[in-house]
Amino acid sequence: MVPVSYHDFFGGCATVAGALIGLLFVAISVSPEKLAGERASVDHQVRAGAAFSALVNALVIALVALLPTANLGVAAIAVAAAGLGSTAGLIILLYREHKERIRLSQITMLVALFVLYGLQLANGIQLNDSPRNLGDVSNQGVLSIIFFLFAIARAWQLVGARDTSLLSAVAGIAQRPGTRAAHHTESDQAGQAGPAGSRDDPE
Numbered sequence: 001m002v003p004v005s006y007h008d009f010f011g012g013c014a015t016v017a018g019a020l021i022g023l024l025f026v027a028i029s030v031s032p033e034k035l036a037g038e039r040a041s042v043d044h045q046v047r048a049g050a051a052f053s054a055l056v057n058a059l060v061i062a063l064v065a066l067l068p069t070a071n072l073g074v075a076a077i078a079v080a081a082a083g084l085g086s087t088a089g090l091i092i093l094l095y096r097e098h099k100e101r102i103r104l105s106q107i108t109m110l111v112a113l114f115v116l117y118g119l120q121l122a123n124g125i126q127l128n129d130s131p132r133n134l135g136d137v138s139n140q141g142v143l144s145i146i147f148f149l150f151a152i153a154r155a156w157q158l159v160g161a162r163d164t165s166l167l168s169a170v171a172g173i174a175q176r177p178g179t180r181a182a183h184h185t186e187s188d189q190a191g192q193a194g195p196a197g198s199r200d201d202p203e
Contacts, residue, residue, distance in 0.1 A: 002065040002072050010065040013144050017059035024051055027158045046090050050113055051154035053086045054147040076124025083117035
């Protein structure tokens, strides 16, 4: 049983996970032809599968944590094992379709997800042995946050339909005002130089 002090946190996680799953469905519906049909994209399918798996994992953990007599350790072991199996399936799918054209970003994404599920499985085993260990419960909460961030990054790629990360896009946006400011400064300097030159001409 999870201590009552964690109920607000896991309640918030359940709300966030449910909302993000709904938004993921919206992101997928923007280009459904990339998931099924003749124009289906394996990259799109892998990203959608990875994001959905991570969000469902976080949702199940949060809901089980709110049950009065549930064993969070058993739930963590179950969802981690399911996650490892689904990630292995995504790796096989990606390798079968892109044997010689697998990008480093794709490998990194799936390896990161595989490692997260491995950490969750190890933590779930420890939590099953000591259900009231606050450190292990906190670790499950931290993993849920990481799963959220992972799923949001994959959903961003689905919406943008580009192989760019969320951080790269934010960095690009942050640089734009500086570029415009520099251009504006140069224009002001040129404008100031014009009148000065016209005053010197009569001399």
